[in-house]
Amino acid sequence: MRVNKSDFPILQQKINDHRLVYLDSAATSQKPMSVIESIEQYYKKDNSNVHRGVHTLGSRATEAYEAAREKVAQFIQASSSKEVIFTRGTTTALNLVASSYGRSKLSAGDEIWITAAEHHSNLIPWQQVAKATGAKLCYLELQADGSLDLEQVKGQLGPRAKILAIHHVSNVLGVIQPIADLAKLIHQQGGIIVVDGAQSIPHLSIDVQQLDVDFFAFSGHKMLGPTGIGVLYGKEALLEQMEPIEFGGEMIDFVGLHEASWKELPWKFEGGTPIIAGAVGLGAAIDYLQQVGMDQVEQHDRQLTAYAYQRLSQIDGVKLYGPQESRIGVVTFNLGSIHPHDVATVLDTEGIAIRAGHHCCQPLMKWLEETATARASFHIYNDEQDIEALASGLEKTKEFFGNAIG
Known part of the structure; x- marks a missing residue:
């Protein structure tokens, strides 16, 4: 399947009289x-609560919701749909692990890396767990480009290391961390690995069993879903060892006046009316990505990221962050002395949407010795023409500010 920009209706509009470059x-x-229509059709034809009613709409809604769970399980190669919590x-998802597993398993002197x-x-969830349990929050040493040296990591992780919580792909630097190797190192110490997969699931084929991760968290909206x-x-x-952190309807088995028991996995963690339409939309997003082929998605996104890095490096005054190789999805930069917010504002007048700020990574900004950066990030609907538009927009930004690149 070849991706066409016309598949994405929002990209057909103009911003400030320019084509939208997202x-x-x-x-x-x-x-x-296809994702938008799947949600629309759910509300038009099947809208009902799940796991409760025996009527036709209730059965349809439940079937659609659980079918989406099965799609997720297959997409990430989970051994069972019981391992997929919406x-x-x-x-x-990360707060659930920290609050349920972390607070119950850690004690004073244990280490969270x-x-x-x-x-x-x-x-922040691990900061709070450390405060609540007396565990120590420890930091792996980053290389200059944001990558990790496995030998250094091996030397840092000791017998007190109980949890390693780490991004798979950095939302600022784009670096791809060696998750399978990191999982092996923490498991050798008897600990577990928790992976933030928000930036890897849109671009990479994920096999949680091959990676041997204990927990893997991600969002639908970064992978074409709602x-x-x-x-x-x-x-x-x-998951069987963990207690729910939200209580109410849907997740209970029996309730008495003074006690209650929980449903089996995965439903014991899904209290209240679940995000039914969202799950349906996520299932449709997975269908779309699988029709394209995740190998093709990865190849496209790697090539486009490399092209963007190379193209922006040719612009006088641009400072790039992160590795040139082993990165995907994002190119983060600054343009001379021009504030990133000003860069983003000028680009918006050209119809180009980028992000500027600290990207919810203030400690990383401090490590980079920057207060903020600009970030261009990509998906399968982007192409080299979009990168050229960005490069042209940055040259116009320099002209607007009188070539303030010092």
């Missing part, structure tokens, strides 16, 4: 018409 997919991806997104490159969603739906994958044995 380069902010790391924040949220655009949606193909959440509101990556943030909720992360990096300074983590999104706040994979940093907002408000995400996934926590967890090994069944670990």
Whole structure:
């Protein structure tokens, strides 16, 4: 299947009298018409609550919801759909692991290992767990380009290392971390690995069994699906040990006046009316990506990222961050002394959408010795023409500010 921009209706509009060049997919991806229509059709034909009613609409809704779970399980190569928990997104999924597993398993002196490159969603929950349990929050040393040296990591992880929580792909640097190798190292110490997969699931083929991750969290909206739906994958044995952190309808088996018991996996973690339409939309996004082929998605996104890095490096005054190789999805930069917000504002007048700021990675900004950066990020609907538009827009930005590149 060949991706056509016309599959994505939002890209057909003009912004400030220019064609829309959308380069902010790391924040949220655009949606193909098939995803939009799947949600519309659910609400038109099947809208009902799930797992409750015996009427036709209830049966249809339940079937669609659980079919989406099966699609997710197959997409990430989980051993069972029991290991797929629907959440509101990556943030909720990571908080679930931290609050349920982390708080129950850690004690004073235990070590939680992360990096300074983590999104706040994979940093703040562990800060809170460390405060609550007395565990120590420790940081793996990053190389100059944001990558990790496995020998250094091996030397840092000791017998007190209980949890390694790390991004698969950095939302700022684009670096791809060696998750399978990291999983092996933490498992050798008797610990577990929690992976923030928000930026890898849109671009890479994910096999959670091959990676041997214990938990893997991601969002639907970054992989062509709707907002408000995400996934926590967890090994069944670990999920069985964990207690829910939200209580109410849907997740209960028996309730008495003074006690209650929970449903089996995966439903014990899905309290309340679930995100049914979101799951349907996520299933449709998976269908679209699989029709394209994740190998083709990865090849396209790697090549386009490399092209963008090379093209922006030719522009006088551009400073790039992260590795030139082993990266995907994003190119982060600054343009001389021009503030990133000003860069983004001028580009918007040309119809070009990028992100500017700290990207929910304030510790990483400090590590980079920057207050903010500009970020262009890509998906399968982008092409080299979009990169050329960005390059032209940056040259116009320099002219607008009087070539302020010092």
